[in-house]
Amino acid sequence: MDFDLAAGTAVLQRTPGCLRALLAGLPPAWTDAAEGPDTWSPYVVVGHLIHGERTDWIPRARIILEQGPNRRFEPFDRTAQLRESQGRPLDELLDELARLRTENLATLAGWRLTARQLALTGEHPALGTVTLSQLLATWVAHDLGHIAQTVRVMAKQYREEVGPWREYLPVLNR
Amino acid sequence: MDFDLAAGTAVLQRTPGCLRALLAGLPPAWTDAAEGPDTWSPYVVVGHLIHGERTDWIPRARIILEQGPNRRFEPFDRTAQLRESQGRPLDELLDELARLRTENLATLAGWRLTARQLALTGEHPALGTVTLSQLLATWVAHDLGHIAQTVRVMAKQYREEVGPWREYLPVLNR
Numbered sequence: 001m002d003f004d005l006a007a008g009t010a011v012l013q014r015t016p017g018c019l020r021a022l023l024a025g026l027p028p029a030w031t032d033a034a035e036g037p038d039t040w041s042p043y044v045v046v047g048h049l050i051h052g053e054r055t056d057w058i059p060r061a062r063i064i065l066e067q068g069p070n071r072r073f074e075p076f077d078r079t080a081q082l083r084e085s086q087g088r089p090l091d092e093l094l095d096e097l098a099r100l101r102t103e104n105l106a107t108l109a110g111w112r113l114t115a116r117q118l119a120l121t122g123e124h125p126a127l128g129t130v131t132l133s134q135l136l137a138t139w140v141a142h143d144l145g146h147i148a149q150t151v152r153v154m155a156k157q158y159r160e161e162v163g164p165w166r167e168y169l170p171v172l173n174r
Numbered sequence: 175m176d177f178d179l180a181a182g183t184a185v186l187q188r189t190p191g192c193l194r195a196l197l198a199g200l201p202p203a204w205t206d207a208a209e210g211p212d213t214w215s216p217y218v219v220v221g222h223l224i225h226g227e228r229t230d231w232i233p234r235a236r237i238i239l240e241q242g243p244n245r246r247f248e249p250f251d252r253t254a255q256l257r258e259s260q261g262r263p264l265d266e267l268l269d270e271l272a273r274l275r276t277e278n279l280a281t282l283a284g285w286r287l288t289a290r291q292l293a294l295t296g297e298h299p300a301l302g303t304v305t306l307s308q309l310l311a312t313w314v315a316h317d318l319g320h321i322a323q324t325v326r327v328m329a330k331q332y333r334e335e336v337g338p339w340r341e342y343l344p345v346l347n348r
Contacts, residue, residue, distance in 0.1 A: 003335040007201055011328065014196050021191035022321075027181050127338040134337035141336050144329035145345035147196075148322045154185065155318035161177040162315050163308035164301040171319035174348070 003137045005113060012105060015143040016098035019046060022150065024091055031090055033157050042150045046093045047081025049146060053100035055080070057139045058107055064122040064132045065111065072123040108136075177311045179287060186279060189317040190272035193220060196324065198265055205264055207331050216324045220267045221255025223320060227274035229254075231313045232281055238296040238306045239285065246297040282310075 023031055023042055034041045040048070060073045085093055111117070118133040155171045166172055197205055197216055208215045214222070234247045259267055285291075292307040329345045340346055 003332065004203075007203055008332075010200055011204065014200070017195035018192055021195040022188050026184055026188070029178075029181055030185065124338070127341075130337055130339070134335065134339060137332045137335035137337075138339040138343070141329045141332045141339075141343050141346060144325040145343050147325040148329070148345050151318040151321045151325075155315045155322070158177065158182075158311045158315045161308065161311035163304055163311075164298070165304070165308060165312040165315075167301075169312070169315050169319050171322050172315060 003118075003133045005108075005118070005136070008136055008140045009105060009108065011140045012101065012143060015049070015147065016094065016101050018147060019049075019150070020094045020098070022147075024094055030154055030157070033153055035153055035156055040149065040153070042153060043090055043093070044081055045146050045150050046090065046097060047085035048078070049143070050085060050093060050097050050100060051077065051080045052139075052142070053097065053104055057135065058104045060122060060135055061108070061111075061132060064120050064135065065117060067120060071121070073125055075125045177292075177307045179282075179292070179310065182310055182314045183279060183282065185314045186275065186317060189223070189321065190268065190275050192321060193223075193324070194268045194272070196321075198268055204328055204331070207327055209327055209330055214323065214327070216327060217264055217267070218255055219320050219324050220264065220271060221259035222252070223317070224259060224267060224271050224274060225251065225254045226313075226316070227271065227278055231309065232278045234296060234309055235282070235285075235306060238294050238309065239291060241294060245295070247299055249299045 023046070031042045034044075055074070056076050063071055063073060113132070118131065118136070120132050121129050122132075122135070124130050152171050152174060155169070159166060159172045162169060162172070197220070205216045208218075229248070230250050237245055237247060287306070292305065292310075294306050295303050296306075296309070298304050326345050326348060329343070333340060333346045336343060336346070
């Protein structure tokens, strides 16, 4: 499906509520579980999404829209949440994600982007030239990828507990 | 983590709300999307989970708990939803899933299962001897696997639209 701003926004709106429905009030045995050393728990994923709301999607979209002389994005810090949000209650992080997302989608809607603007480009520090449309599609796919990661990490906590059913559950073997 | 009935139930309670937060009101371009021929859309996944509530988890748990002479489960029909729920509005299916799940968790709680009961066994038609504990852990992991599938299918709709970011998004390449 071609990138469509309304359809993409419909998913972006839903991510915080989806994660809240899944994670709020769950025991830490689920929300702090990971897949092994240096892998992310659901808790860390929520912190990562918050950091993206602050420093990634909208700031990069602004760089593209302004079309200034330097359109190179700041590198995104993939581990910032390990310093910034660690120790805060998960419910508070879920609230913050929802608030930031609402603000960012209001900003996005306020731009009333045209097809011409969606084709404008910026410079990713590693990937090179990218369009605003690709940035916004990535925002959506990035959300969905991290929801997939969250539930995969949780499912894997039962890798042994499911016994012989493991062979029917590909999510446990990824 | 060892299978714990309270912790497992905490996830089972959240699945219908998570899917509702993700899918309710989304355009069919998302909810009817799939990964190719004979793969499942988010819509089909919800129908599959409904069929499981009716015919899989609780009926199989009953067979184990009753410890009758024949403890062999009925084979589960993985494509029943293609006949049973096709054509019904997704919002109606999400309501039905929530209602059936609430009923089934009330049944489960009413059993006040002991460790001894959790170790009782039944006969899976393909996998052989399985315990009640394994069945209940599989119910949880099966939910989480289908949430992962749902968001993966959605993410893949933007496989081309994300441009060069594709290499950073493993969910698009599974």
